[in-house]
Amino acid sequence: MAARAGRCCRAGLSGGALLSQALLSRALLSQALLSRALLSRALLSRALLSRAASGVPATPRWGRAALSSAPAVSGREGPQAREGSVRRRGRTPQFVRSAAPPRTERMAVDQDWSSVYPTAASFKPASVPLPIRMGYPVKRGVPPSKEGNLELIKIPNFLHLTPPAIKKHCAALKDFCTEWPSALDSDEKCEQHFPIEVETVDYVSSGTSIRNPKARVVTLRVKLSNLNLDDHAKKKLIKLVGERYCQETDVLTITTDRCPLRRQNYDYGMHLLTVLYHESWKTEKWESEKSEEDMEEYIWENSQSQKNALDTLLRIKASENVSNVTKEELLASEVVKNYRNSVIALKNEGETESNISQYKESVKKLLNIQA
Numbered sequence: 001m002a003a004r005a006g007r008c009c010r011a012g013l014s015g016g017a018l019l020s021q022a023l024l025s026r027a028l029l030s031q032a033l034l035s036r037a038l039l040s041r042a043l044l045s046r047a048l049l050s051r052a053a054s055g056v057p058a059t060p061r062w063g064r065a066a067l068s069s070a071p072a073v074s075g076r077e078g079p080q081a082r083e084g085s086v087r088r089r090g091r092t093p094q095f096v097r098s099a100a101p102p103r104t105e106r107m108a109v110d111q112d113w114s115s116v117y118p119t120a121a122s123f124k125p126a127s128v129p130l131p132i133r134m135g136y137p138v139k140r141g142v143p144p145s146k147e148g149n150l151e152l153i154k155i156p157n158f159l160h161l162t163p164p165a166i167k168k169h170c171a172a173l174k175d176f177c178t179e180w181p182s183a184l185d186s187d188e189k190c191e192q193h194f195p196i197e198v199e200t201v202d203y204v205s206s207g208t209s210i211r212n213p214k215a216r217v218v219t220l221r222v223k224l225s226n227l228n229l230d231d232h233a234k235k236k237l238i239k240l241v242g243e244r245y246c247q248e249t250d251v252l253t254i255t256t257d258r259c260p261l262r263r264q265n266y267d268y269g270m271h272l273l274t275v276l277y278h279e280s281w282k283t284e285k286w287e288s289e290k291s292e293e294d295m296e297e298y299i300w301e302n303s304q305s306q307k308n309a310l311d312t313l314l315r316i317k318a319s320e321n322v323s324n325v326t327k328e329e330l331l332a333s334e335v336v337k338n339y340r341n342s343v344i345a346l347k348n349e350g351e352t353e354s355n356i357s358q359y360k361e362s363v364k365k366l367l368n369i370q371a
Contacts, residue, residue, distance in 0.1 A: 102126040114165040121160070123152040128159070156206050195226035196273075200262060217257040218265040220273060223250050227277065232287075235296045237280035298347030300340050306331075309339060309366065316368070338362045 103126045107116075116127055125146040133143040134151045146152055184190050199219040203212035224234055224245070237252075238245050245252050254272055256265040300306055310327055313336070317325050330336055342362040346355045363369075 104129040113162055114160075114168060117160040117162075117165075119160055120156075123149075123155075123157055123159075125149065125152070191223075191226070195222050197221040198266065216260060216262045216265055217255065218262060218269050220254040220256075220269045222252050222273070224252055225250055229277075229280065232283065233280040237276055239296060240276055240279065298344055300344055305343050306340075309336060312367070335362075335365050339366045 107129050123146075125148070128146065130146075132146045132152065134146075134149055135144040137143050144151075184193065197220070199221065201215060201217065203215055205212060224237065229237065241252055241254075244254060254269050256269040256272070259265045259268055310330060313330050314325070314327075317323070339362040342355070342359040346359050349355055
């Protein structure tokens with residue numbers, strides 16, 4: 001019993017020692033946490049005091065108070081305030097550039113505008129001394145002003161093509177031009193020496209590219225009377241070109257647009273005109289076999305109408321006992337000439353009311369029929 005009681009006493013003493021050691025460790029940990037909290041609070045108080053001494057109001061760094069009492073940062077603070085805040089933060093001060101006044105405030109009234117806009121450029125509100133407004137008016141007001149207006153930047157402008165700028169361009173190009181020939185003082189002389197007229201069109205549009213596909217089209221115009229053509233070559237050329245020839249104005253029009261470039265279409269048009277000219281002078285074997293029905297237009301000379309008219313007049317003269325009349329005299333008479341013109345108009349122009357009436361009157365005079 002004594003031995004067992006001794007063992008229990010020794011076990012109780014060892015358990016008490018362990019409990020006292022755990023309590024001591026917990027007390028030391030609490031003291032360390034308290035010292036750390038006090039040190040943090042002391043450092044925070046020192047920082048707030050230093051900010052207050054420098055003139056900046058002290059604000060808490062954590063919690064809701066930091067969100068509610070933080071001073072609003074203004075984007076309009078001056079460069080000195082920004083530089084001071086940078087120095088207080090311990091950073092390297094940066095150069096802060098202030099906004100310069102617009103160029104329009106320094107422009108003279110008699111300035112050289114071509115120096116402001118020498119070439120094509122987007123709209124610059126600081127360079128145009130005009131109160132320009134563009135855009136949709138908000139709340140029944142006026143359109144937005146030019147400052148920061150995207151609508152003015154979108155559209156093209158002609159600020160670089162003022163009359164003085166155009167005069168400067170012409171004066172610069174004058175050294176590369178030749179004087180107009182004094183001999184070409186009328187349109188008739190120009191048409192005589194330069195019979196081919198070339199027409200092209202340049203387009204100015206606000207598209208994605210400055211090149212318009214329709215600018216490649218080239219039109220050539222020439223009068224057939226200015227070309228060295230005989231009767232056979234002229235008729236054959238008219239037959240080859242078809243609707244491209246206008247009989248009223250005697251003008252042949254060739255339009256080319258197959259090639260992608262204007263120069264290529266011009267060369268192709270000149271090639272077509274050259275080929276048509278030389279082809280019209282060729283005479284094929286089958287052309288000699290053409291009959292009166294195959295002719296492009298009605299020809300009075302040696303036609304069946306001419307022979308019938310002469311035979312009729314000769315029989316009329318024979319019945320009147322007039323025998324000393326030749327065919328040349330009959331063809332030169334006024335009655336035969338009127339009949340010839342009416343037949344040619346009726347055959348070539350078609351049966352119109354005026355042509356039929358003219359043909360009727362000429363037949364009456366030819367046969368000496370009184371109405």
